[in-house]
Amino acid sequence: MAVFSSTLDSRFECVEDAEESVRNFARESGFEESDEYFIALAVREVLVNAIRHGNRFDPDKKVGLRVFREDSELVIEVTDQGEGFRLESVPDPHLPENLERPTGRGIAIAKAVMDELSVEHSPSGTIVRMAKRLPSG
Amino acid sequence: MLFEVARTALDSGITVLSLSGNMTVGNQLQQFEGSVRELAKSKQNRIVIDVSRVTYLDSSAIGVLVACHGAARDAGGQLRLAGVSSRVSTIFKMTGVDKLLTIDPTKDDAVSALSAGA
Numbered sequence: 374m375a376v377f378s379s380t381l382d383s384r385f386e387c388v389e390d391a392e393e394s395v396r397n398f399a400r401e402s403g404f405e406e407s408d409e410y411f412i413a414l415a416v417r418e419v420l421v422n423a424i425r426h427g428n429r430f431d432p433d434k435k436v437g438l439r440v441f442r443e444d445s446e447l448v449i450e451v452t453d454q455g456e457g458f459r460l461e462s463v464p465d466p467h468l469p470e471n472l473e474r475p476t477g478r479g480i481a482i483a484k485a486v487m488d489e490l491s492v493e494h495s496p497s498g499t500i501v502r503m504a505k506r507l508p509s510g
Numbered sequence: 511m512l513f514e515v516a517r518t519a520l521d522s523g524i525t526v527l528s529l530s531g532n533m534t535v536g537n538q539l540q541q542f543e544g545s546v547r548e549l550a551k552s553k554q555n556r557i558v559i560d561v562s563r564v565t566y567l568d569s570s571a572i573g574v575l576v577a578c579h580g581a582a583r584d585a586g587g588q589l590r591l592a593g594v595s596s597r598v599s600t601i602f603k604m605t606g607v608d609k610l611l612t613i614d615p616t617k618d619d620a621v622s623a624l625s626a627g628a
Binding site for chain 2: 385388389407410411414417418421466467468471472473474475476478479481482485486
């Protein structure tokens with residue numbers, strides 16, 4: 374099974390290379406360029422959240438990235454060492470009262486791009502798991 | 511990767527900021543927001559941001575555009591976006607900001623609308 378995995382420092386500077394790796398993996402998995410673009414964006418958003426809100430830029434904490442194909446899906450897992458969050462607690466940026474919030478749109482983008490997004494908690498941290506159906510044919 | 515900002519002050523008092531490249535999280539976004547806030551405070555509060563050459567932007571960039579929109583409005587002016595690509599438009603819709611930001615097809619359209627006091 375083809376797997377891409379990487380461990381990132383909790384710095385925004387690390388996001389671009391990871392994003393590019395996911396984009397390449399998506400291309401190799403048969404996605405069209407437009408899908409690659411948005412999948413890369415979804416991963417960027419979750420990585421930035423892991424660095425900012427999960428690990429809070431702590432240089433001693435790492436962000437894990439794992440990408441693989443399983444059954445008929447592209448699966449992307451982002452792991453951080455933070456306290457975690459509940460998906461249902463993330464404010465909906467579409468609501469009128471949230472339209473002008475400076476932050477809080479990353480998860481909305483990731484959810485819109487991917488077919489599935491879930492959050493799991495473990496003693497070692499938080500895993501955001503995303504999946505998108507592979508192109509048919 | 512950094513994005514570039516070209517600033518043009520029109521005789522009408524409208525400022526056009528033409529952006530190009532990738533707008534993603536980082537210090538450059540904060541600097542851009544600061545410069546727009548300064549513009550708004552200095553009474554140059556009719557602003558067009560031309561994003562026709564922006565190829566990629568993330569939620570942090572959207573947050574900055576929203577903040578710039580609010581700064582211009584709070585200063586009694588207006589900020590209009592122009593030249594939003596299909597992909598950037600899709601990202602705006604994913605986050606709902608298409609309902610907040612004022613968007614024109616082209617820079618000239620945005621300038622005309624501001625000149626007319628729209």
